[in-house]
Amino acid sequence: MKPVVISGTGLFTPPYSISNDELVTAFNAYVELHNRENAAAIAAGEVTALEPSSSGFIEKASGIKSRYVMEKEGILDPSRMTSRIAERGDDELSLQAEMCVAAAREALERAGRVAADIDMVLVAASNMQRAYPAMAVEVQEALGIEGFGFDMNVACSSATFGIQTAMAAVQTGQARAVLVLNPEITSGHLNFRDRDSHFIFGDACTAIVIEAADTAVSEHQFEILDSKLKTKFSNNIRNNFGFMNRFDEAGAGKADKLFRQQGRKVFKEVCPMAAEMIRATVENAGLQIPQVSRYWLHQANLNMNLLIARTLLGRDAEPNEAPVILDTYANTSSAGSIIAFHKYQDDLPAGANGVICSFGAGYSIGCVVVRKK
Numbered sequence: 001m002k003p004v005v006i007s008g009t010g011l012f013t014p015p016y017s018i019s020n021d022e023l024v025t026a027f028n029a030y031v032e033l034h035n036r037e038n039a040a041a042i043a044a045g046e047v048t049a050l051e052p053s054s055s056g057f058i059e060k061a062s063g064i065k066s067r068y069v070m071e072k073e074g075i076l077d078p079s080r081m082t083s084r085i086a087e088r089g090d091d092e093l094s095l096q097a098e099m100c101v102a103a104a105r106e107a108l109e110r111a112g113r114v115a116a117d118i119d120m121v122l123v124a125a126s127n128m129q130r131a132y133p134a135m136a137v138e139v140q141e142a143l144g145i146e147g148f149g150f151d152m153n154v155a156c157s158s159a160t161f162g163i164q165t166a167m168a169a170v171q172t173g174q175a176r177a178v179l180v181l182n183p184e185i186t187s188g189h190l191n192f193r194d195r196d197s198h199f200i201f202g203d204a205c206t207a208i209v210i211e212a213a214d215t216a217v218s219e220h221q222f223e224i225l226d227s228k229l230k231t232k233f234s235n236n237i238r239n240n241f242g243f244m245n246r247f248d249e250a251g252a253g254k255a256d257k258l259f260r261q262q263g264r265k266v267f268k269e270v271c272p273m274a275a276e277m278i279r280a281t282v283e284n285a286g287l288q289i290p291q292v293s294r295y296w297l298h299q300a301n302l303n304m305n306l307l308i309a310r311t312l313l314g315r316d317a318e319p320n321e322a323p324v325i326l327d328t329y330a331n332t333s334s335a336g337s338i339i340a341f342h343k344y345q346d347d348l349p350a351g352a353n354g355v356i357c358s359f360g361a362g363y364s365i366g367c368v369v370v371r372k373k
């Protein structure tokens, strides 16, 4: 098959960071308010009292210390607890497209490419800010790219599924080069009033240029040796938000229209699946685990990543073998493994092998084995 490379990556980091302490202070103020307002009903056993959150728990259970968001004040307002971002007019660039354009510019520059070199734009993310027109088509217009674009959603695995889709388009000659974008505004689907998950997510956008190896000009090339995707239906991570919500008023505003999960089950079920997929994809590429220098794993939970690395290596990973970015970014859904890849790739020598692996709702798992050129 025609060799294909990742020739450039880009990252847009939102302007605001929220520490665990800031988030917990807002959450606990909300809890106090709720418990005070419902004191009589709580005393009568009609309403359950809410319990406070703690920074210590968050860091220990997840490894997360802070997260970036597109707007901070609304999230930290105990009477609101969601971002306050004004709607834009139809003639303005939408917020998600704006993030894409910023990340895309860096990816194109690192790839040594301009808009005219790209034939296809894929916006692959957990949430699109509108139903249509596709975000990808707006981004295409904003960057001045000819050809075509479309959106895809495989939750946290959207980027790796996007990479394989892009690779196939290059191999079949449908596109000379593809721009894959992962604009994750996860603060939009996060229930900041849910103690079990209010700390999990952060916002970010990543960009990836994928093109034929024989014509690539970049100094930052990684050949894609193999990729493997897997999905297996599970309700353990689910969000029922959708265009049919208005058909049933009884469901309006309910917590199931935001992210929710059975965290323990996800942890237990996904870690072995991801480790198994990584091993299979590495072997399919003609390699063995000891020949892999770096794992750019999905950044949801530090303990998950430590377990996956230990399962593969038979020992704890060195920090540079499985770089961590979730401490400052939290879970940025599909962008997470690509942020790790973007930030921790330039030190690798030519010939070094690595694995990008994402996992999440679906369940969905995507593995991409790459070699530095």
Ligand SMILES: CC(C)(COP(=O)(O)OP(=O)(O)OC[C@H]1O[C@@H](n2cnc3c(N)ncnc32)[C@H](O)[C@@H]1OP(=O)(O)O)[C@@H](O)C(=O)NCCC(=O)NCCS
Binding pocket: 052, 053, 054, 057, 058, 061, 062, 156, 195, 196, 197, 237, 261, 262, 263, 264, 266, 267, 300, 301, 304, 331, 359, 360, 361
């Ligand atoms: C979400 C996750 C961090 C929770 O960690 P956990 O150790 O499983 O925590 P649990 O929900 O079992 O709760 C453990 C205890 O902490 C308490 N707790 C939960 N949230 C808390 C909070 N915010 N602050 C303080 N305590 C909290 C619980 O009440 C429970 O107390 P108990 O033992 O007295 O009953 C973890 O399950 C996880 O990361 N799972 C992976 C899933 C994931 O990240 N998915 C994203 C998509 S891939």
